[in-house]
Amino acid sequence: MSWRRLWAIVVKELRQLSRDRVTLAMIVGIPVIQLVLFGYAINTNLRGLDAGIADQANTAGSRALVMDMLATGVITPVASVDTPEQLVAMLRRGKISIGVTVPPDFERRRIDGRPVAQVMVDGSDNVVQSAAAQLAQVPIDSAMPDARAPLVSTPQGGPISIVSFYNPQRRSAINIVPGLIGVILTMTMVLFTGIAIVRERERGNMELLIATPLSSAELMVGKVLPYIAIGLVQVTVILALGRWLFTVPISGSLLDVYLAAGLLILANLTMGLLISTRAQSQFQAMQMTFFVFLPSILLSGFMFPFAGMPKAAQWLAEVLPLTHFLRLIRGVMLRGASLWELWVDVLALLAFTAVMMTAAILRFRKRLD
Known part of the structure; x- marks a missing residue:
């Protein structure tokens, strides 16, 4: 072995890496992203869950109980309603994660030792159920301003009952399988699609495509359409296996499930097209895809609770299509909501698709000039 020839190869590789900006970004960026995300953004200790309050008693004791629940930091009140039915509707639409109901006969229940409040939990996220259990530990004594009122021994169910909607058995598959569609x-x-344009360039087909009457928009849309059908086939396979192997329910409309999946497919395909206009090779396209996929899976709420992230991480997650799709698919499949009730996330995916497609078309034209 010649050390001189070996050193020449090493120098050659280092020089080539120095000219490959995408690889350099991956070398530095991936450790930085993982360190920041796992150290700063990922937090399994949930605080500040959006909650709705229905205090039907509205007494000094009931208000003190609600204040004690808020003092735990687990929940943050975002709505005050009159009936438990309104809380259930807000849970179904994904407006809140927890609903707290205090019945009109709060004082009588407190004296008799019966449950004095009910905490309704969105069970489509198992982590939220675990966090809500802390609310059942709130002491009732502090909610008793009248010391003369005796407290009869509380039944085994506890003074505050926890009711889990949509996944009372806390089966992880029910929570994971809908999210896996998005992942x-x-x-x-x-x-x-990230390698679509790059592959045409590497195979020498780009010159032929440029010579045709195709416009940039027609070429981009033509690249996207076949993969829509492929994506829908993948959705069908996941739904069938999820139903067969794990008995995952579809509480809402099957059409809404496919429409939500179609929105995510379009968003991801247009993002892949934008990547393909930037990458110089198929390997670079794969690198850039991983660069996008890592934050998506970590920040979207699939692996780690969205509510536990700091605000800066939540704002970043709102840009990612997977975040909005998880809200849609869990809302439709597990909570039985319609896409109309989840219109904010629908509009977010449509806006993302429009921006990505426009940017891809403009960038593709620039590269042809």
Whole structure:
């Protein structure tokens, strides 16, 4: 072995890496992203869950109980309603994660030792159920301004009952399988279209495409359409296996499930097209896809609770299509909501798709000049 020739190869590789900006960004960026996300953004200790309050008693004792629950920091009040039915509707639409109901006969229940409040939990997220259990530990004594009122021994159920909606058995598969639809579509759709334009360039087909009457918009849309059908096939496979192997329910409309999946497919395909206009090779396209996929899976709420992240991380997550899709698919499949009730996330995905497609078309034209 010649050390001189070996050193020449090493120098050659280092020089090539120095000219490859994408690889350099991956070398530095991936450790930084993982360190920041796991050290700063990822937090499994939930605080500040959006909650709705229905204090039907409205007495000094009931108000003190609600204040004690808020003092735990687990929940943050975002709505005050009159009936438990309104809380259930807000849970179904994803407006709140927890609903607290204090019945009109709060004082009588307190004296008799019966449950004095009910905490309704969105069970489509198992982590939220675990955090809500802390509310059942709030002492009732502090909510008793009248010391003369005796407190009869509380039944085994506890003074504050926890009711889990949509997943009372706390089966992890019910929570994971709908999210896996989004994760798989994000990984495959972005990757497929990420290498689409690059592959044409590497195979020498780009010159032929430029010579045709195709406009940039027609070429981009034509690249996207076949993968929509592929994405819907993947959705069908996941739904069928989820139903067969794990008995995952579809509480809402099956059409809404496919419409939500279609929105995510379009968003990811247009993002992949934008990547393909920037990458110089298929390997670079794969690197850039991983660069997008990592924050998506960590910040969207699939692996770690969204509510536990700091505000800066939540703002970043709102830009990612997977975040909005998880709200849609869990709302439709597990809570039985309609897309109309979740219109904010629908508009977010449509806006993302429009921006990405416009940017891809403009950038593609620039590269042809």
